[in-house]
Each structure stands twice: as C-alpha cells, then as structure tokens.
Amino acid sequence: MNDEQPRLLKPDRDVGVVGYGAYVPRFRLPASEVDRIWTDGQGGTPITEKAVPGLDEDVVTISIEAARNALARAAAVDPADIRAVWVGSESHPYAVKPTSTVVAEAIGAIPHTQAADWQFACKAGSEAFQAAVGFVGSGMGGYALAIGADTAQGRPGDALEYTAGAGGAAYLLGPAGQALAIFEGSYSFVTDTPDFWRRAYQHYPSHGGRFTGQPAYFRHSSAAAQGLMQAMGTTPEDYAYAVFHQPNLKFPSSVARRLGFTNQQCAPGLLVGEIGNTYAGSSLLGLTAVLDQARPGERILLVSFGSGAGSDAISLRVTEAIEARRDRAPATRDYIARRSEIDYATYARYRRKLVMQ
Amino acid sequence: MSVPNTWRLQQQRYRLMGEVCDRCKTKIFPPRDVCPECEAPAKTQFALSGRGEVYSYSTVYNAPAGFEDATPYTVALVRLEEGPLVTAQLTDVSAEEVEIGMPVEMVTRRLRADGAEGIISYGYKFRPVQFSPAI
Amino acid sequence: MRDVAIIGIGQTQVDEHWELGLCQLALQALQAAMADAGVEWVDALYVGNMLSGELTGQEHLGALIADFAGLRGIEALRLEAAGASGAAALRMGYLAVGGGWADIALVVGVEKMTDAAPPDAEAALMAGADADHEAAHGLSFAALNALLMRRYMHQFGYQAQDFGGFPINAHANAMNNPCAMFHIPLKLESYARARMIAPPVNLMDSAAIGDGAAAAVLVPTEWAQRFSQPVVRIAASAVGTDSVALHDRRDPLLLEGVALSARRAYEQVGIAPDEIDFFELYDSFSITAAMSLEAAGFCQLGMGARMALDGEITLQGRLPISTMGGLKGRGNPGGATGVYQIVEAVQQLRGQAGPNQVPDARWGMTQSIGGSGGTAITHILERVNS
Numbered sequence: 001m002n003d004e005q006p007r008l009l010k011p012d013r014d015v016g017v018v019g020y021g022a023y024v025p026r027f028r029l030p031a032s033e034v035d036r037i038w039t040d041g042q043g044g045t046p047i048t049e050k051a052v053p054g055l056d057e058d059v060v061t062i063s064i065e066a067a068r069n070a071l072a073r074a075a076a077v078d079p080a081d082i083r084a085v086w087v088g089s090e091s092h093p094y095a096v097k098p099t100s101t102v103v104a105e106a107i108g109a110i111p112h113t114q115a116a117d118w119q120f121a122c123k124a125g126s127e128a129f130q131a132a133v134g135f136v137g138s139g140m141g142g143y144a145l146a147i148g149a150d151t152a153q154g155r156p157g158d159a160l161e162y163t164a165g166a167g168g169a170a171y172l173l174g175p176a177g178q179a180l181a182i183f184e185g186s187y188s189f190v191t192d193t194p195d196f197w198r199r200a201y202q203h204y205p206s207h208g209g210r211f212t213g214q215p216a217y218f219r220h221s222s223a224a225a226q227g228l229m230q231a232m233g234t235t236p237e238d239y240a241y242a243v244f245h246q247p248n249l250k251f252p253s254s255v256a257r258r259l260g261f262t263n264q265q266c267a268p269g270l271l272v273g274e275i276g277n278t279y280a281g282s283s284l285l286g287l288t289a290v291l292d293q294a295r296p297g298e299r300i301l302l303v304s305f306g307s308g309a310g311s312d313a314i315s316l317r318v319t320e321a322i323e324a325r326r327d328r329a330p331a332t333r334d335y336i337a338r339r340s341e342i343d344y345a346t347y348a349r350y351r352r353k354l355v356m357q
Numbered sequence: 358m359s360v361p362n363t364w365r366l367q368q369q370r371y372r373l374m375g376e377v378c379d380r381c382k383t384k385i386f387p388p389r390d391v392c393p394e395c396e397a398p399a400k401t402q403f404a405l406s407g408r409g410e411v412y413s414y415s416t417v418y419n420a421p422a423g424f425e426d427a428t429p430y431t432v433a434l435v436r437l438e439e440g441p442l443v444t445a446q447l448t449d450v451s452a453e454e455v456e457i458g459m460p461v462e463m464v465t466r467r468l469r470a471d472g473a474e475g476i477i478s479y480g481y482k483f484r485p486v487q488f489s490p491a492i
Numbered sequence: 493m494r495d496v497a498i499i500g501i502g503q504t505q506v507d508e509h510w511e512l513g514l515c516q517l518a519l520q521a522l523q524a525a526m527a528d529a530g531v532e533w534v535d536a537l538y539v540g541n542m543l544s545g546e547l548t549g550q551e552h553l554g555a556l557i558a559d560f561a562g563l564r565g566i567e568a569l570r571l572e573a574a575g576a577s578g579a580a581a582l583r584m585g586y587l588a589v590g591g592g593w594a595d596i597a598l599v600v601g602v603e604k605m606t607d608a609a610p611p612d613a614e615a616a617l618m619a620g621a622d623a624d625h626e627a628a629h630g631l632s633f634a635a636l637n638a639l640l641m642r643r644y645m646h647q648f649g650y651q652a653q654d655f656g657g658f659p660i661n662a663h664a665n666a667m668n669n670p671c672a673m674f675h676i677p678l679k680l681e682s683y684a685r686a687r688m689i690a691p692p693v694n695l696m697d698s699a700a701i702g703d704g705a706a707a708a709v710l711v712p713t714e715w716a717q718r719f720s721q722p723v724v725r726i727a728a729s730a731v732g733t734d735s736v737a738l739h740d741r742r743d744p745l746l747l748e749g750v751a752l753s754a755r756r757a758y759e760q761v762g763i764a765p766d767e768i769d770f771f772e773l774y775d776s777f778s779i780t781a782a783m784s785l786e787a788a789g790f791c792q793l794g795m796g797a798r799m800a801l802d803g804e805i806t807l808q809g810r811l812p813i814s815t816m817g818g819l820k821g822r823g824n825p826g827g828a829t830g831v832y833q834i835v836e837a838v839q840q841l842r843g844q845a846g847p848n849q850v851p852d853a854r855w856g857m858t859q860s861i862g863g864s865g866g867t868a869i870t871h872i873l874e875r876v877n878s
Contacts, residue, residue: 026449055427056448056466060479064371064465093477102479106371106465108404330488338487340451356426366624387625393740412744413646415638415690417630421615424630432635434643434739442739444626444639452691457646468628478628 006227008185009130011137016179017316018077018143019172019325021069022288023062024275024335027052031162033344038157046248049339050165050276052347053151058093059168062149062281064106066170069329070145071107073180074172075321079108082172083141085115086132088124088148088280089168090198090205092117103147114141121196122245123306124148125169125280130312132173133183143174150279155204156353163248165276167335169284180325181291181300181316187228189220190310197308207307213251216309221245221255224311225303232315236260239315240298243269243286245305247277255303268293274336280306287316289332294318358423358471363478368402370480371465375441377403384439407463409437409483416452423469435461435483449484460486493590497716497725497876500529500709501835506673506823508606509703514544514553515560517705518602521831522561525598525707530720534709535594536567540581540601542574542827546616547608557600567594574620574862575776577601578706578830579869585710586729586871595711601831602705613701617826620863622737634698634777636738636864638690641779644745645692648794652692655778656683657800659696659821662775662814665807666821668847669836673702673823697778699818704825706832713876722842727855728872730756736866749868750787750861757857757870758789765789768872769853770812770840772833774861775819781805784859785813788870812850815840830860834871841875 029052031045053062071079085104092099100115118124118131125148132144149168154160176182195216198205208216221244229235236242242261244252249272256266269286278285283304290300295318302314348354368374375386380397384405392399414433417424424430431447433455447455448466461483468480502524504517512520518539526532537558545551554568567588571580578601585597605613618627621636645652659678666672678696686694716723732752738744758764765788773788775781782796790811791799804810816822816836819829837856839845859870 054448056446056468056482058467058477060477061464061466102371105367106479108372334488362624387737387739389740393735413639413643415635415642415693416688417632417635417690419614419632419634419689420611420630421618421627421632422609422611423615425611427630430630432629432631432639434639434744442741442744444622444631444737444739445629457642469630480628 006187006231008231009187010185011134013137013139014176014182015133015136015173016176016182017171018174018178018180019070019074020180020288020291021066021073021170021329022285022332022335023066023069024051024167024285025053025057026338026340027054027342027350028339029342029344029347033347034162037344046162047273047276049274050163051167051278052342052350053166055350058151059087059089059091059149060093060099060102062151062166062168063087063099063103063147063170066147066149066168067103067107067145070170070172072329073325075178075325077143077172077174080112082109082143082145083113084132084135084144085109085113086118086128086144086146088118088120088128089150090119090121090124090279091151091153109145120310121307122279122282123304123310123312125284126302126304126312126314129171129284130186130188130314133186136173143172146171146173148280148284150281152277152279153204153351160205160207163272163277165278167275167278167285168281169288179319180322181318184315184317185228185232186312186314187224187231188310188312189224189227193309195307195309212307216307217247217251217305218255220309220311221303221305222259224313225259225301228313228315234315238299239265239301241269241290241294242266242301243283243290244303245283246270246272246286249273271336285332291322292326292331292333294322296320296322358476358478360476363476373405373407373463373481375403375405377401384441386437386441386443405437405439409435409461411455411457411459411461412436412442413457414447414455431455433483446482447484448482454485462486494592495713495725496586496589496710497713497723498708498834498838499711499716499719499721499723500525500531501707501838502528503671503706503832503835504704505671506702506704506825510606512703514548514550514602514604515557517604517703518557518600519561521602521705521707522598522600525709528721529709531596531709534563534566534596534598536588536597537563538581538584538597538599539570540578540599540827540830541570541603542572542577542620543603543616546619547613548604572827573867573869575774575826576830576860576862576867576869577827578832579858579860579871580830582708582831582834582871583729583731583869586726589710589712597710598707599710599831600705600707601828603826603828604703605701605826606703625737625739632690634690634693637777637779638693639738640744640783641692644779644782647745650797653684654797654801655697655782656680657805658775658778658781659683661800661806662818662820665815665848666817669816669822672817672821673700674821693777699776699820699824702823702825704823704828704832706828706835708831708834723876724838724841725874725876726871727874728757728760728870730760730870732756732868734865736863738864745783747783747787747865747868749865750784750859753868753870754788754859757872761872763855768811768855768857770815770850770856772815772818772837772856772858773813774859775814776824780861781813788859807848807850815845815848815850830869833858833860837873841873
C-alpha cells in the first residue's frame with residue numbers, strides 16, 4: 001500500500017462535459033433463461049435481464065450512436081473541431097484496426113483529429129474520459145470525445161453469462177463555459193491484481209471467482225472514491241448521485257454502503273439489473289442516466305472499476321445548461337424501455353455461439 | 358468484398374454523404390456526380406439528414422451469398438425527406454411492424470463481414486423513429 | 493440496312509442439366525438451329541450470356557463456343573446485358589446481317605446456372621443490379637421485385653392473389669412446350685398457398701432459374717426464301733435503358749426503359765400496340781409482367797394486373813403472353829432467356845406452336861429485361877407470306 005496523500009488528477013484549465021450520449025441495444029435476455037438452460041432453474045439470477053446486441057451491432061455501431069447523441073447535446077460543436085476520438089472497450093471488432101477511426105469517420109471528425117482505442121477491461125471508457133479531460137485541459141485541442149462501449153461475452157454457463165451485456169456511452173469534453181457538467185477533479189487507483197483477464201486469441205474471458213471481490217473490485221473502487229473525496233475535501237453527503245461500476249447488483253450496492261452512500265444517491269445510476277454489465281460502458285451509462293435527471297448545481301461521483309485492476313473516480317458538478325440540452329437526444333431510460341425479449345436460442349444465434357462454418 | 362471499394366464508399370455509407378446540384382439544388386443520394394434532374398455536374402457534398410419514410414419493403418428469406426447468417430432480414434426503399442429514394446435494410450424492427458409510410462431514421466450498422474478474417478463493412482440502415490427528441 | 497430474317501431455330505429443354513457444361517448446352521442449341529436452317533457454316537457467332545464468369549469462372553465465350561462448335565476462325569463475340577443478354581446477342585446478329593457485315597449470323601443464348609450453389613447463384617444474379625447500393629445491402633432479385641410489387645399493390649389497390657393469373661397462364665402454356673422446365677398445371681389455390689420468398693412475392697410469382705441454350709440463324713430476308721422453313725423477319729429491334737438501381741428511377745413503378753424500347757420498336761415498324769398478336773414478355777416475376785404490359789402500351793398504368801385478372805393474357809385473350817410458358821413456365825436460364833423468347837415467337841409465326849398456336853399470328857413481340865429494368869430490348873417479328 002502506498003500511504004502517500006492522494007493528489008487530484010486535474011488540469012489547470014476548467015473543462016467539462018459538453019455533450020453526452022447513451023446507447024443500449026434493444027434485445028434483452030432474461031437471466032432466468034440462462035438459469036433455465038444451465039441449472040434447471042436452480043441457480044438463481046444475479047440480475048433481471050441483460051441487453052444483447054443484434055446481429056448488425058458491435059462496439060463500432062454502439063459507439064457511433066452514442067457519439068451522435070453526445071453531439072446532439074453539444075451546443076453547435078462542429079465535428080471537425082473534435083481533436084481526439086477515443087473508444088475504450090474490451091470487445092473491439094478488430095484485434096488490430098481501430099474502432100475509433102470508424103467512429104471518427106462516421107461523425108465527421110476526420111481527418112484533423114487524434115484517434116485511439118483504449119483497453120483496461122471495464123474502465124477503458126473512464127480512462128479515455130480522464131485522458132480527454134487532460135487533453136482539453138492542457139489546451140491541446142478544443143474538444144475530445146471519450147467513449148466506453150462493449151458487447152461483452154460470457155462463457156456459456158459461466159456466472160458472467162447472466163450479466164455480460166452490451167451498451168455504451170459517449171462524452172464530449174470541452175471548455176467549461178459550454179459544459180453541461182463541470183469536471184471538478186479525478187483520482188485513479190491502480191495495482192497489478194489479476195482478477196479477470198482474456199488472453200490473446202481467446203473468445204471468452206477467465207476470472208478468479210471470489211478473488212474478483214475484495215482484493216479487486218472493492219479495494220480499488222473504495223480506494224479511488226475515498227482518495228478523490230479526501231483530495232477534494234468532500235464527503236458522500238456532498239453528492240446528489242454516486243455511480244459505481246456495476247458487474248452485478250451486489251457489488252455496487254455493497255461498495256456504496258461501505259463508503260456511506262445511500263440507496264437514493266445510487267439508484268438513478270444503477271442500471272445493471274435491467275441491461276446487465278456493459279463493461280466499459282457500465283459506469284459511464286450509469287452517469288448518462290444520472291445526467292438525464294440531475295439538476296443544476298448537483299454533484300455526481302463516478303467510480304469505475306477495471307479488472308487487472310484499477311478504478312478512476314471522477315467528480316462532476318451539473319450546470320444550468322443541462323436543462324435546455326438534455327432533451328436533444330434520447331434519454332438512457334428511453335433505450336432501456338425499448339426492449340425486445342429473446343430466448344436463449346436466439347441469444348446464442350445473435351452472439352454467434354452457433355458454429356456456422 | 359473489395360477493400361478499396363468498401364473504403365471508397367465510407368462517406369456515403371457511414372453518414373449518408375450525398376451531393377447537391379449546384380444548378381437546380383436537387384439533393385442526390387447515392388452520389389452520382391451528375392444531376393439526374395438537370396444533367397449539370399453535381400459534386401458538392403451534402404449530408405442527408407437520414408430521416409424519411411418507408412416507400413416499400415419486403416423480407417429476405419433466401420439470401421444471396423454473404424448474407425445467409427442474417428436471414429430473415431427486412432429490406433426497404435426509403436424516401437428521404439430531401440427527396441432521394443434509397444435501398445437499405447431496416448433494423449431494430451420486426452417485419453410485421455413495418456408499413457408503407459412509416460417514419461424511419463438512419464443508423465450506422467454492420468452491413469456484412471467478409472468471413473472471420475476479412476474486413477467488416479459498416480453502413481446505413483433505417484429503423485422506425487422510436488424517440489422524439491425535442492430538437 | 494438490309495432486312496433480316498430468322499431461318500433457323502434450336503433450343504434445349506430448360507432443366508437441371510447436370511451432365512452438360514456450358515459449351516455442350518450451346519452446341520446442342522446451335523446445331524439444332526443450323527440443322528433447322530439447313531446451313532453448315534456461318535459468318536459470325538454472337539453469344540448471349542450473363543453469368544458464366546460469376547458462376548463457372550469462364551469468360552471469353554465468343555471464341556470458346558465458336559471453337560467448340562467447329563467454327564474456329566469466324567467472328568465471335570459475347571454480349572452481356574444481364575437478363576437481356578440473349579436479346580442483345582440477337583440484336584448484334586441483326587445489326588451484323590442488316591449492315592452487311594455478315595450474311596449468315598448465328599445467335600446463341602446460353603446459361604449454366606446449376607453449377608453454383610443457390611446462395612452463390614443468387615449473389616451472381618445480383619451482379620445485374622447495383623452492386624454498391626442494392627447488392628451490398630443484401631437485396632435479392634426477389635426482394636427488389638417484392639419492393640415493386642408491394643408498392644404497386646399499395647398504389648393501385650391490388651391483393652397479392654390478384655397476380656395469380658400470370659403464373660397460372662404461364663404454367664398452362666408450358667404444358668404443351670416440350671422444352672419447358674415445368675409441366676405442372678397451377679391452380680389458384682396452390683398459388684395462394686405458395687410459400688413466401690420475399691413477401692409479397694411467393695414462390696409461384698418467381699421464375700425458377702435453370703440451365704439452357706437457344707439459338708437462331710439470321711440471313712438477309714431477300715435470301716430467306718431459299719431455305720426450307722417459313723420466313724420470319726425481324727421487323728424491329730430496339731434497346732431502351734433506365735437506371736440500374738430501383739431507387740434511382742423517376743418513378744419505380746414506371747419501367748421507362750421498357751417504355752422507350754417498346755416505343756422505338758413500334759416506330760420502326762409503324763404499328764400500334766393493338767396490332768401485336770402475341771407478346772413474349774419478361775415474366776421473371778409476376779409484377780414484372782404486369783408492369784411490362786403497362787410500359788409497353790397494352791394498358792394504362794396500374795391496369796397490368798387487371799389484364800391477368802380479366803383473362804386477357806391467355807391464348808384466347810386479347811393479348812396472349814408467355815405463349816410457350818414464358819420465364820415462369822419454361823424456366824429462366826438467365827442470358828439464354830432472350831433467345832428462347834425469339835425461338836418461341838418464331839414457332840408461333842411459323843405456325844409451329846402446336847396446341848398453343850395463336851391463330852393467324854402476324855406480329856409477335858418479344859421483350860427482355862436486364863436487372864430490375866435497367867435494360868430493355870424489344871424485338872418485333874413478322875411472318876412473311878411466301
């Protein structure tokens with residue numbers, strides 16, 4: 001353990017979220033379906049249902065729609081002024097070839113832009129967010145787009161199959177003066193903790209079972225949240241909302257309770273029960289759901305977690321501008337309400353678990 | 358799938374980049390460089406909004422090679438609000454929900470993948486307008 | 493321009509010819525046509541073919557078939573215009589003989605469809621549509637025609653069942669054509685029960701693809717009397733074009749290429765549509781037949797399906813169509829189809845159509861369509877009384 005006093009990760013210039021957008025595919029696989037196939041209904045269900053991408057969806061298409069929604073909420077930002085397009089995911093459609101260039105091309109941000117794909121399990125999106133804050137805050141570019149999205153795969157029958165969902169969120173970072181939410185500061189906490197991984201060329205991830213709990217998720221999430229609040233001099237009571245990475249319902253509820261957050265602070269951003277764990281999209285989608293309802297002046301704490309392991313904690317304060325702009329794109333809840341239930345057979349087909357050749 | 362050809366078509370496929378006729382202002386999609394209305398050169402780029410309505414539709418049960426793993430899928434002629442008609446798949450909708458005149462919006466989706474090793478082609482599809490953001 | 497006549501015809505049955513390759517199919521048809529004409533040599537060979545490269549990896553059919561048929565050294569070319577390829581080859585023969593470049597021209601349409609698996613054949617056929625803007629989106633030809641049929645029904649107030657008259661007539665006429673693929677009568681109940689392949693297009697609205705070859709021998713009309721068969725002259729040959737993609741049409745329900753080629757053909761002869769005694773139209777789909785009747789001037793827009801409902805298209809009707817089975821009953825061997833249509837029209841005008849004979853037929857019109865209407869080639873043939 002490093003006992004050094006936590007110091008904020010924060011640029012000199014004031015930056016903020018100029019636009020945000022969510023995307024969740026329409027298909028839902030009830031956890032009871034996985035339970036029916038693999039445990040004859042005796043295993044129990046960690047969530048109600050998870051979002052499943054259609055045959056024509058992947059991290060590229062999810063990112064594009066989320067990015068378009070983010071741009072719709074940005075006040076007259078010319079896509080050509082976006083100087084970085086970053087997509088964090090563990091399910092990029094290509095092993096080699098960026099997702100971000102396709103997204104940049106689709107939203108018209110090319111060619112005078114930086115583009116990169118980020119990877120750090122479920123916190124690939126929040127680290128892109130954090131880096132975009134630094135990119136804009138340093139004055140390197142006026143706007144940077146950070147996206148977290150995944151179409152997560154769980155090994156058939158594994159605990160993760162119940163929850164491995166699909167979805168993503170996009171954030172356009174820019175000058176604080178145009179922001180819907182001001183970036184107040186962030187803090188990251190990272191160690192080498194192998195709780196979950198996927199080796200090269202493997203289709204499904206592996207995990208450490210109960211080792212994913214205390215030494216991984218809880219330790220990093222708590223340390224990042226506490227570090228941020230200590231450095232900022234805030235307490236849980238200062239936040240109207242708290243959003244944690246949500247691999248299941250139990251973990252985020254438990255860590256929130258331990259840190260002193262109430263159910264009321266967490267419920268608006270807790271989506272895992274309805275859409276599953278969207279990995280790099282998970283905490284970022286929780287944040288879009290919160291922004292959909294937050295009032296000016298309210299503070300939001302975001303704490304991501306990525307296996308391997310680390311957490312990014314970010315503090316935001318909502319501005320007056322949000323009222324006029326949030327209805328310019330579909331709300332996260334609109335996507336969640338748009339649901340089409342499928343059975344395990346259809347799910348197996350949509351997720352290409354059927355061998356065609 | 359030809360890689361150069363797929364690359365060449367990205368602008369029109371990803372975001373409906375069409376053209377506008379400099380002389381008669383006709384909006385053109387897919388881009389064709391010569392105005393179909395007045396035969397004047399038309400190379401000025403113009404991005405179509407992606408909003409339109411279903412002109413006609415059908416469902417493919419017997420797919421051509423390259424699309425077999427997607428059947429059944431719905432295809433349509435969509436009349437864009439700027440005028441052009443475009444051929445595309447409908448997505449996020451089941452066939453029985455579709456009708457002529459249904460308002461649709463463009464989304465960018467996977468069109469097809471060239472096997473497990475080749476490139477993935479992305480492009481426009483249309484889906485029913487499902488949310489009404491107050492723009 | 494010399495007047496041109498057809499003095500010999502030949503055809504294979506449209507079928508799944510598992511034991512015959514492209515060249516053997518072509519050979520059977522062209523030998524039959526040369527025997528029918530009583531000629532042993534020709535000056536030029538024009539091959540109509542759509543898909544040999546896509547389906548069998550073989551292009552360069554002019555020289556290939558000329559050599560295979562023992563005609564090595566003659567002028568030989570292959571013509572391609574999707575489904576109108578056979579008609580394009582006939583037009584090339586007509587221009588060559590008419591222009592004095594050849595005295596005896598042999599035209600053969602040939603297609604070997606069954607060497608490819610159905611999804612590959614489906615994809616190959618889509619090469620006749622817009623590759624980047626139709627085929628790339630997963631459209632099939634059935635789907636393209638379904639888009640037209642759905643809109644047509646919507647716009648003109650028809651039910652899907654109203655189109656049954658087209659395949660029912662085609663199957664009835666194919667019963668007496670030994671070269672037809674199908675010899676199965678079709679009842680309205682079966683039509684209504686047929687499975688959907690791209691709604692509202694059902695299996696019976698769509699002409700099946702098959703292997704086949706058909707051929708014709710062309711000479712100047714002034715020489716035609718020297719040969720044994722009754723003389724049929726090519727009174728008109730006209731091409732019209734439209735956009736290849738459906739979405740680029742001014743009005744998708746107007747086959748403007750068909751209208752242009754038909755109008756040009758009528759003008760070449762100086763006759764009106766009502767003087768045509770029978771019409772071998774391109775009924776690759778029921779909707780194509782309905783729209784062709786309209787575009788070729790036999791009825792008003794939206795009334796093509798009505799002609800079938802009213803029985804006007806049967807052998808006893810106002811305008812017999814698909815008199816030997818059409819594409820639906822005879823089968824659709826791609827680039828060979830246009831020459832089959834010519835062969836069948838010649839049979840009618842010679843009085844050799846057996847039980848399907850249209851009495852006293854003088855003017856017969858054939859029409860092939862490439863793709864969903866991008867190319868239309870119309871020929872009007874006339875019986876020449878000796």
